Amino acid sequence: MGGFALGSGNPANNYGKTVTYVPVAQGAAGTTQLVAASAGNRHKIVGALLTITLAGTVKFIDGSGDLTGAMTTAAAGGFVWATDPRFPLIVTAVNSALSLVTTLGAAAGVVLIVTEP
Numbered sequence: 001m002g003g004f005a006l007g008s009g010n011p012a013n014n015y016g017k018t019v020t021y022v023p024v025a026q027g028a029a030g031t032t033q034l035v036a037a038s039a040g041n042r043h044k045i046v047g048a049l050l051t052i053t054l055a056g057t058v059k060f061i062d063g064s065g066d067l068t069g070a071m072t073t074a075a076a077g078g079f080v081w082a083t084d085p086r087f088p089l090i091v092t093a094v095n096s097a098l099s100l101v102t103t104l105g106a107a108a109g110v111v112l113i114v115t116e117p
Contacts, residue, residue, distance in 0.1 A: 017085040017114045019046060026106035029056060033099045037063065038115050043098040045090040047083030047112035051076065056104030062092035070103070078109065085114045 013019070022034045035043050045060065052058060055077075057070035067090045073079070081089055092098050094117075100107060 014085050017116070019083070019085050020113050020115065022111045022113055024050060024100060024107050024109050024111060026100075026102060026108065028106050029054075029102045029104050031061075031099050031101045032107075033097055034111055035098050035113055035115065037095050037097045039095060041115050041117055042094055043092045043096070044085075044088035044114045044116070045081070045098070045111060046085045046088050046114050048079070048081045048089075048109065050100075050107050050109035050111070051078030052102060052105035052107050054105030056102055058107060059101050060090050061099050061101055062096040064093045064096060067092065067098075070101075073105070075105065083112050085112075088114065 024032065026032055050058060052073045055075040056073060058073055059070045060067040
């Protein structure tokens with residue numbers, strides 16, 4: 001079993017996959033692009049740790065639309081998704097960027113992404 005080397009945006013190899021740690025630090029609620037489109041590839045969220053400053057919602061989108069519904073989050077609340085690059089939680093369409101959308105509160109944390117075909 002491979003280990004993770006945490007660091008802002010630093011890739012780590014785990015199970016033969018490159019996991020990129022994308023820091024999230026929104027100044028205000030809204031849409032934040034986490035990663036740009038990658039030719040011929042999909043972005044796969046394999047883990048996340050996010051908090052939100054005010055009661056609001058969090059969702060993930062790609063160029064085709066919503067990847068999740070709006071997830072309600074309490075003020076100063078958040079969530080953790082366990083990481084395992086073999087089993088992505090959310091997958092974008094091919095050739096599509098991945099973004100985080102918040103309402104009311106600003107998000108902070110990290111999203112772990114594998115980019116591959």
